[in-house]
Amino acid sequence: MSVFPLFVSCPRGVEPLLAAELAPLGLDALETRRGGVAARATLEAAYRACLWSRLASRVLLPLQRFEAADADALYTAARSIDWPGLFAATSSFAIEVAGRSAGLTHTHFAGLKVKDAIADHFRDSGQPRPDVDTEHPDIRIHLHLEREHATLSLDLAGDSLHRRGYRRDGVEAPLKENLAAAILLQAGWPEAAARAAPLFDPMCGSGTLLIEGAWMAADVAPGLLRRRWGFEHWLDHKPVLWKRIRDEAVARRSAGGLQAPIAGCDLDPRAVAAARDNLARAGLADRVRIESGDALEATPAGTVPGLLVCNPPYGERLGAEAELVKLYSLLGVHLKRRFGGWRAAVFTSRPDLGQRLGLSADRIDAFWNGAIACKLLQFDIRAPAAAAAQTPASGGADFANRLRKNLKHLSKWARRGEITNYRVYDADLPDYALAIDLYATPALHAHVQEYAAPKTIDPARAEARLREGLAQLQQVLELPAAHIHYKLRQSQKGDAQYTRQSQTGQFHTIVEHGCRLQVNFDDYLDTGLFLDHRPMRLRLQREAREKRVLNLFCYTGAASVHAAVGGARQTLSIDLSNTYLEWAQRNLLLNDIHSRLYAHPPAAGERLAPHAFVRSDVRQWLADENRLSRRAQFDLIFCDPPTFSNSKKMDGTLDIQRDHGELLRHCLGLLAPGGTLYFSTNRRGFKLDPDLAAVAQVEDITAQTLDEDFKRPPPAHRCWALRHAPDAPSQDTP
Template sequence: MRFFVTAAKGTEGVLRDELRELGVRALRADRGGVHVDGPPSLAWRLCVQSRIAVRVYERLTDGEARDADELYDLVRELEWERYLSPRHTLAVGASAKNAFTTHTQFLSRRVKDAVVDRLRIREGERPSVDLDDPDVRLFLHGNNGYFTLYRDLSGDPLHMRGYRKHVTDAPLKETLAAAMLRMSGWNRGAMLVDPMCGSGTIAIEADLWARDIAPGLDRRFGFERHLDFDDVARRNYEDMRADCARMALDEGPVILASDNDPRALLAAKENARAARSFVRFSEQDVRALEPKGFDGALVTNPPYGERLEGGMAFFRAMARALAAMNGHTITVLAGTPMIEDALNGERALREVAKPHQVFNGPIECRVLRYRVPNKTEGASPVAVEPRGSRS
């Protein structure tokens, strides 16, 4: 079977790397995601295990359509009775470029008509439409007169792990935090620091990744509501989930997260508790940050736009504090060029990779990566005790 695993724009490369690490052999990165071939159980496993994927789509059919009738025929040919019964609910989304029409509502309606007409004739009844919480969600993609119809296996997007009950201003999606962590080159053994942690997403994702806790263990997926997910499929799926759960480690590296906003810290601690994460939180201004070891990774997402107080002066002070993190790698998600200017002004920060463009929702950002050479010989950093208790 053919699947398309989607990713936020700019994170397709790290998704491909992650999928390879998860044992996927037949794959090809593309704009917006990675094409994957394999059995249904592979798609279920990717829903449970991928930290970077946004959705997992199954490719149901594809072909040329020069008008609405050809599209209708293409869709109606499919054995819809395998995928849903008249008791299921349905929703269809669409997007198209250079097609006989780019009117997405019209395209969605045509697909929906073809599905329900086929089922009405075969079963005497038709499924109804539920745009908010459908059992089966379809997505039609058209490009240059060629259409591909997908079935969404994930249901709610995969960034919704279930642990983030509380958010502060500008929370990062869990999937983008996971992508940043992979881009940072962090080895999952060294200490990790986020000094502007907001609701804690980067730190919690780091902890879950370091301890091999699968991100989708505590949630349900769209495919569980599909007709072809029968009792045998359910048993196989539950076995696979149990295997994933067994991989989780109790111990992990020290992960420190701080923020100067006590409300953000409250939210972050609640989220960490819900995720059963061991991140250690503290209230601190990033400008007073001090290294807690001779090496480690700092991964962070500074404020910008309306949430920012102090403008360039703040970023310069922040950059000075980051440049004092001897021996650390520094990875920053920059939502404004001011951050890059300030960091590039610090001589101690050595760029280790070119800035990489990603999209945080609609906001164009750059992932910046530096290293601070270790100049601390003879100095005595604050000792960090090994991990033991929860935050």
């Protein structure tokens, strides 16, 4: 049987594994190159590579390599190949182009030149021009460009070999099947499977790693489900030989047995449904178990240690980044606690997050998932006793003790005041710089914010402290990981504090002093409710009966809700964000209070709805109202501006230290006689303009607006009550 050259391509980083796989299939003269392996093979070995290679992307038969400085040279060389000797004119074909060339910068144009050359050669031979089918061609021609050279090859597989046939058409997974197989091979799964050790994927997605692992263990050829092959329309194809090789694979599948327990779980029910569908198509529905579940609550498959393998999400948004930090931090703790003695293989594009696991990788291999550079981190998970022995004595014990102490004290205080949402910890210990708020929805949720560590702190130490803190928090509060919501809090620029960080759209309803309010734990840096303003909201609720209330920088309208529930005759709330104004409307509606949202400030003298929201720059709205000859008058004004904002929706910037004097004078201009203006800020080091004392009675009420959960450490929260001085001059604006 004649021997011919082949180039077998694969994902980058997989080349050595591919060479080791191809040798037993009968290929020789193996030479690893970037992106694949060059070899020599008989037709039988080429068939076996197509059917049995778990790692290959394509099996290419080079037809000609030539210099192609420009499109004309490419066309001339392509036209010289004996295309009618390779496939019939009745067969459809397509051109695939890869690589780069200085003279051929447009791959689509290069493909068109090769197509024209093939069609012209058939016509020159007196045959009809074959049809082009880019979707399902009978013959696929591969053009590879490399600097001034080009190589034309026949793709024997016809379509990428990672498409095994068990995934529905048009559905792609984040991890291609041949890369999943490479991960399993590098992690030593075949050897573990031979010992009937279990395989478990706690973040299985659509089940790719589990299916590939099951097929390896059961001796199933990865190409058995494929219905089309490129070589079937190749004129040198030998159907009898191919049938014998395929029948042999079918017999091996029937004789093979799956002894190793294989299981997985995923938090997304849609992924679980897709995985089960893929399992059924792969013939594994009754042999691999996949359940809905959180990776951070998963338990081992089987009774003996095995291989845990996973491909965690990569994370591209700020909110996803925070979720990844929590995931990796708690995953390492959970693995030590429940998977002692197991081997773990974590495939990630974020090796920087690997150290957050708190496990020491004994092997790191580089692979490419498409254009994304990734690492495969492998660990031996210490058995629980050994893990406990190597954990530092502190291990978060100090933090856990403080958390328990705070919880015991504050839970009693909260029950007495019928408070269900409060701060239980606020960087009480310098090493654990966390702010932890508890929310009853009624299920308990913990919103955890980590204060960014100064540059003088060793990052590894900060990561270890966070890992310990999250693990102890989960244990002390007995919370599922899904109810712990982690954020990294650092200095915000502009309106970044209010910028969407995730897209969950999950809102929960909490109750505060008889008011129902929506909170969102994941999509924004804050939840939609500032817990330190709880006493201030209660004060507004108690003072609002039959009053006209103005809420400036209203955010999600919690203060407006309290005023309306307290019997306010009118509430007017001003903010610039459509998102938060709509959220505020929903909050009022939760309390059976209807309101109207005005997209622009109403015209002078226009009668507003009893409970109204206006989208406007607060400073501009105040200035415009103060210019009116007949100003609106309010009995209660609540002004809680951001410390700084340079939102694109407003003119200029807002710096509350610089601008609060003018802001409060304008507020006083709308304050009815006998009314009260409440001003609050969380800017550290803030100093109130002493000249305000000339136009108003100013009372520092900070101590009255701090509940027990915000008295430690010394808070940034400050609050003042301003009232018209008996002999104050008019606030008319010139």
